[in-house]
Amino acid sequence: MTDSINTVQPLLQLQDVSISPKTSPSRLLVNNVSFTLEAGKTTCVVGESGSGKSLTALSIMGLLSQQLQLTSGKVLFNDKESGVQDIALLSDKALQKIRGAKIAMIFQEPMTSLNPVLTVGYQIGESLTMHLGLKGEVLKAKIATLLEMVGIPSNRAGSYPDELSGGQRQRVMIAMSIACEPRLLIADEPTTALDVTVQAQILKLLDELKTRMNMGMLFITHDFGVVADIADNVVVMFRGEIVEAGSKEQVLSNPQHPYTKALLACVPDAEGKKDLKPIDYAWLSDNKTLSAGT
Numbered sequence: 296m297t298d299s300i301n302t303v304q305p306l307l308q309l310q311d312v313s314i315s316p317k318t319s320p321s322r323l324l325v326n327n328v329s330f331t332l333e334a335g336k337t338t339c340v341v342g343e344s345g346s347g348k349s350l351t352a353l354s355i356m357g358l359l360s361q362q363l364q365l366t367s368g369k370v371l372f373n374d375k376e377s378g379v380q381d382i383a384l385l386s387d388k389a390l391q392k393i394r395g396a397k398i399a400m401i402f403q404e405p406m407t408s409l410n411p412v413l414t415v416g417y418q419i420g421e422s423l424t425m426h427l428g429l430k431g432e433v434l435k436a437k438i439a440t441l442l443e444m445v446g447i448p449s450n451r452a453g454s455y456p457d458e459l460s461g462g463q464r465q466r467v468m469i470a471m472s473i474a475c476e477p478r479l480l481i482a483d484e485p486t487t488a489l490d491v492t493v494q495a496q497i498l499k500l501l502d503e504l505k506t507r508m509n510m511g512m513l514f515i516t517h518d519f520g521v522v523a524d525i526a527d528n529v530v531v532m533f534r535g536e537i538v539e540a541g542s543k544e545q546v547l548s549n550p551q552h553p554y555t556k557a558l559l560a561c562v563p564d565a566e567g568k569k570d571l572k573p574i575d576y577a578w579l580s581d582n583k584t585l586s587a588g589t
């Protein structure tokens with residue numbers, strides 16, 4: 296571990312991250328992915344289903360499934376206490392101290408991440424007890440504050456997940472994720488299962504919390520409408536590789552890569568009508584930089 300705070304280094308820097316199945320190391324599901332994320336900024340990772348967005352996110356958390364491995368690369372995390380360190384090298388025990396405390400993640404479907412037999416208040420409190428040692432009245436007060444922060448009346452602390460709406464459950468997940476004031480929040484398609492109005496409210500909430508807590512946010516989506524709303528920077532993934540990256544303005548108004556252009560052509564127009572034209576992959580055969588897909 297290194298010396299002190301490094302203010303020059305970004306909050307998160309992925310360097311040449313590749314991921315493959317352990318049984319077939321040459322089959323790269325994520326291939327040489329590199330990008331940086333600053334504190335207080337949002338980077339959106341976009342790409343269609345299967346492009347490697349979730350695996351990239353899970354590799355940052357050290358949560359890749361048993362069958363998969365990080366074949367190469369560094370996950371440099373810049374933390375006040377430890378300085379810049381490659382968290383891909385940490386033991387599971389060391390990672391557990393970071394997970395939930397300094398890096399938190401929100402998933403798409405809150406019902407699968409919440410325990411149905413425990414109250415939401417209890418579940419929000421778990422990481423506060425584990426990481427910060429909070430108990431009793433102090434813990435109760437902190438849970439109430441967190442619920443209010445995400446727009447849920449604090450008297451709902453005693454409710455069970457199935458007594459809440461989908462939007463409220465996602466708010467509970469957000470309360471859990473920000474409980475220990477993480478420096479980095481990873482959100483993997485957190486609004487996909489919600490209706491459009493609730494989706495907009497949740498995006499606004501995440502954006503406000505990010506600013507208020509000066510977190511870095513890595514936001515995974517396949518929706519360019521979401522990108523337009525909340526991104527500072529955009530990373531476009533296709534078949535495990537980054538095909539384009541830049542500021543939101545660059546990528547949305549002046550896309551360079553044919554895949555980005557094709558994705559943007561699928562965005563619904565102002566009336567919300569979706570252009571269902573399939574993505575045109577004609578460019579792919581000429582593109583020597585992409586590895587052979589399946």
Ligand SMILES: Nc1ncnc2c1ncn2[C@@H]1O[C@H](COP(=O)(O)OP(=O)(O)O)[C@@H](O)[C@H]1O
Nearest residue numbers: 316324343344345346347348349350351360362
């Ligand atoms: N445990 C696994 N074993 C083998 N292949 C996997 C595993 N998990 C994911 N994949 C494959 O890796 C690719 C990227 O997956 P993922 O990161 O989940 O995509 P995205 O989140 O962009 O939809 C997909 O082709 C998926 O089938």
Ligand SMILES: [Mg+2]
Nearest residue numbers: 348349350483
């Ligand atoms: Mg995914």
